[in-house]
Amino acid sequence: KPMENRITDIGPRKYDEFYPEVIKKNKGKWSHHEILEPGVLVHVAESGDEIYTVRVGGARLMSTTHINEICEIADKHCDGHLRFTTRNNIEFMVDSKDKVEPLKNDLKSRKFAGGSFKFPIGGTGAGVTNIVHTQGWIHCHTPATDASGTVKATMDELFADFQDQRLPAQLRVSMACCLNMCGAVHCSDIAILGYHRKPPMIDHEYLDKLCEIPLAVSACPTAAIKPAKVTLEDGTEVKSVDVKNERCMFCGNCYTMCPSLPLADTEGDGIVLMAGGKVSNRISDPKFSKVVVAFLPNEMPRWPSMTDAIHKMVNAYSNGANKYERLGDWADRIGWEKFFEVCELDFTHHLIDDFRQQAYMSWRQSTQFKF
């Protein structure tokens, strides 16, 4: 028997129950918006109503203490409302201009013990906004690098560009800790990608006890795995698998299916940097990112080689691009040979791929590339 008005914990409640009054009232009737200063926006409705937004950096992984503090700020200034952007920024919204300064001052006053901002204001317009990233060593099983650590090190390097809007256009940075890329790094201005360089190690003794062999075989996108009979050191014959190493692209899909095929490796694992992608179709078509640094080692806890390469790219882009030009558009205009030169990055043979697929524009397909 259907029960009316039942409150359960199955699924979220309908989103429009949570609208601030001014948004409920003016839904679908907004006239325009503008960025008043970095991190502060105003949206104006046809009725003349306004809503002011203060955007602050958020984190993908938050403690309950931190979430409680976010809620406390929303209760104090915004009638309990807040929203998260797709890039995990937190937006506090107020319905009149005189509420903006007290909100900003409160946010600025909240600091960690070391003095850094808990709620840095920024992330709008022609600058860097929060990094979309994956989970890394915190909880996933196939990462080749850490997500939170690399993101923190990168955002510390780019913090001035989060607070300011000095860049020619938006600069979207993403991070995925393995090439399954659940962080969508394939279309970012700058992308950090964790990369394994060795095929899985096979634990023959336990493989047949831990997983279904057909599942492990079918998990491999390159058909590198086949069933095999293996004789253990004590002479026992067991069912296991064989991996054709030259077909392996180190994706870790097999490990997702079978815990007896781990591929984490201290020396083999590290970071690839990609650049020039974007999702937007403004001015030019969307683009995939291209690999620009084939490998950097995992240098915990601050990844200095990675942040140095990113810093050089951002500086060269900032100095060389025209207004509104995204990083990939700038590189296309000056030529990718020049991009490597001005970013002080080495062009190596690792950057030449042999994909024939038209969707993936590679260096080899370009008749213009003159290295």
Ligand code: SF4
């Ligand atoms: Fe896991 Fe890969 Fe996603 Fe990282 S990118 S969280 S390793 S699936």
Ligand code: SF4
């Ligand atoms: Fe296949 Fe990926 Fe496993 Fe290599 S790591 S064997 S490509 S599933």
